[in-house]
Amino acid sequence: MPPILWDNMGFWEGIKRHELVFQRCQECGTWLHPPRPVCPKCRSLEKEWAHSTGKGTVYSWVTYLESPHPSFKAPYSVVLVEMEEGVRLVSNMVDIRPQEISIGMPVEVVFDDIAEGLTLPKFRKAG
Structure with a gap:
């Protein structure tokens, strides 16, 4: 962070x-x-x-097959989302298998309360 x-x-x-x-x-x-x-x-x-509306589309993504740190469970996907407002945001994609992610896929923000006082925005497939 x-x-x-x-x-x-x-x-x-x-x-x-x-x-x-x-x-x-x-x-x-x-x-x-x-x-x-x-x-x-x-x-x-x-x-x-x-x-923000919290909605956007996948502009690009990468899936990590090996973890660089024990706190990350591989595989996990990192997406670059183009928000409806026109800005782009990098975060993790959740609740989807890596092979199901595609450029242009509609996504929406979700919030992950990692620890006391630490929340991260993440994305899931919209709908």
Whole structure:
């Protein structure tokens, strides 16, 4: 997990509440992820944390057949999801066999409470 800093704190606070939020520029409406201090489209410093639909499609994925660490049970799949808002998010795919994942597959976010105070967003096949 990345360190929680001032610029990504809103994202992780939303995840703890089981809400997927991304930065959105208040000047031009561009969705931003990862969080950043300046909108890359209009250079505005004015941003807000806005709720995502939590829906997207698999843009790319990889399945790990061997575990790099005992806490990861292989095989497991990591997906790059293009969210409906246009941003992309990397996370794990759950509740599906690796051979069933495909590019363009509709997915939705689920929240995994790993430990006290630690929740991670993951994805499952939509529907």
